[in-house]
Amino acid sequence: MPRFAALVAALALLTLPAAAPAQTTVVRTADPAKRGLKESDFPRTTKVADNVYTYEDFHAGPEKFTTTNMFVIYDDGVLVADGQGTPAATKGLVDAIAKITPKPIKYVVICSDHGDHTGGNKAFPPDVKYVVHPLSKAALDRESERGGAAEGPPARGAAARWRLPIDAELVFARKPLVVRGEDIQVLFLGRAHTGGDLTVYLPRKKILFLSETFLNRVFPAMRSAYPSDWLKALDRAEAMKADLYIPGHGFTESGPVSKEELAAFRKALAAVVAEATRLYKARVPVDEAVKKANWGEYASWTLASSQGPIAVRRVYEELSGALK
Numbered sequence: 001m002p003r004f005a006a007l008v009a010a011l012a013l014l015t016l017p018a019a020a021p022a023q024t025t026v027v028r029t030a031d032p033a034k035r036g037l038k039e040s041d042f043p044r045t046t047k048v049a050d051n052v053y054t055y056e057d058f059h060a061g062p063e064k065f066t067t068t069n070m071f072v073i074y075d076d077g078v079l080v081a082d083g084q085g086t087p088a089a090t091k092g093l094v095d096a097i098a099k100i101t102p103k104p105i106k107y108v109v110i111c112s113d114h115g116d117h118t119g120g121n122k123a124f125p126p127d128v129k130y131v132v133h134p135l136s137k138a139a140l141d142r143e144s145e146r147g148g149a150a151e152g153p154p155a156r157g158a159a160a161r162w163r164l165p166i167d168a169e170l171v172f173a174r175k176p177l178v179v180r181g182e183d184i185q186v187l188f189l190g191r192a193h194t195g196g197d198l199t200v201y202l203p204r205k206k207i208l209f210l211s212e213t214f215l216n217r218v219f220p221a222m223r224s225a226y227p228s229d230w231l232k233a234l235d236r237a238e239a240m241k242a243d244l245y246i247p248g249h250g251f252t253e254s255g256p257v258s259k260e261e262l263a264a265f266r267k268a269l270a271a272v273v274a275e276a277t278r279l280y281k282a283r284v285p286v287d288e289a290v291k292k293a294n295w296g297e298y299a300s301w302t303l304a305s306s307q308g309p310i311a312v313r314r315v316y317e318e319l320s321g322a323l324k
């Protein structure tokens with residue numbers, strides 16, 4: 001082809017509309033309706049890499065957003081990171097895995113011990129190996145004695161009938177799981193949303209499942225959080241330079257968007273801590289501070305109205321030294 005013709009052809013290619021379906025801009029929100037999704041689109045399974053999937057189902061409650069799990073298929077089994085809040089919802093996850101692979105679920109990593117991620121655990125096969133941080137183990141043991149879960153639906157009743165098996169594997173800092181066909185590491189990046197927060201890292205694929213350490217466009221929920229440690233845990237997650245970060249609530253994003261959203265969440269958490277700190281330093285009594293707090297752009301994030309006051313109280317506790 002003469003050079004001129006080649007140039008014309010190249011230019012024509014440049015101006016051609018994309019052959020693939022037009023790329024829609026993803027709305028940055030945890031609200032499924034604002035993303036143009038319907039209730040009937042859930043629960044849903046999303047393939048994020050070879051043998052790696054996320055599963056998203058709705059969190060119970062007035063505001064619609066998803067609770068997100070990850071599962072990894074290796075040579076002779078499946079590892080699941082977090083469950084859903086009720087046995088029926090977690091059975092949905094188990095069934096979704098069975099549609100993709102006949103391999104058995106062998107590991108369940110409890111990344112968040114809260115009821116909306118553990119309340120359905122009795123729907124997992126009885127012989128799975130649980131992996132848990134000692135602080136989460138203590139929280140779960142306490143709760144099953146009390147007959148409910150610490151936070152989130154449905155907890156009471158459902159969790160009471162499930163007890164963490166005594167042979168659960170404890171992860172204090174870092175544990176590589178020895179499985180064939182995939183490198184899987186369970187990491188504790190520091191106390192964050194629950195205190196016993198675990199994450200699952202796939203170093204070959206550079207995928208990090210952060211569970212509730214990363215709430216994607218959901219207001220920083222602090223009922224049992226460690227605000228300043230949480231910020232450091234997010235710094236460690238960012239420093240790992242993963243290609244994909246998966247949240248425990250909110251949507252599974254593409255890799256590049258997930259990095260931006262992780263940074264956006266860190267910024268939100270820092271802003272919430274800063275606003276509560278400002279009120280504390282101005283000696284505003286906590287009951288007044290919960291009404292005075294100005295969340296700025298974060299006031300529109302999912303759960304802001306219910307979680308804002310809880311965050312103020314938690315930051316006050318930390319600043320006064322009541323939170324150890």
Ligand SMILES: [Zn+2]
Pocket residue numbers: 112114151152193212221
């Ligand atoms: Zn939680």
